[in-house]
Amino acid sequence: MSHEDRLKRLGELQTELMRLKTLVKAGGSIDNPARVHELRKTVARILTIDKEPKPVKKEEKKQEKEKKRQKKTKTKNKDKSKPEEGQEE
16 A cells, blocks of 8 residues: 555544544444444554655665765775874875
């Protein structure tokens, strides 16, 4: 499911849950009382999935590793190019 589809489904489920809760609070009875529990769990699942970090592709991982390697190389080269204290050039 795409993010937009999940949000749409989430809205539908929350609306149905609110309707059922209102009906129960008003003193009415619902056909399937377990439906409230089902809806709450489904809403929680959708919200959890939306908050999960997106997986990183292999190509992106390779690029990140290469960037880190380049940064390390640059810092090592900078350290070598600077003369140490007390030494003359």
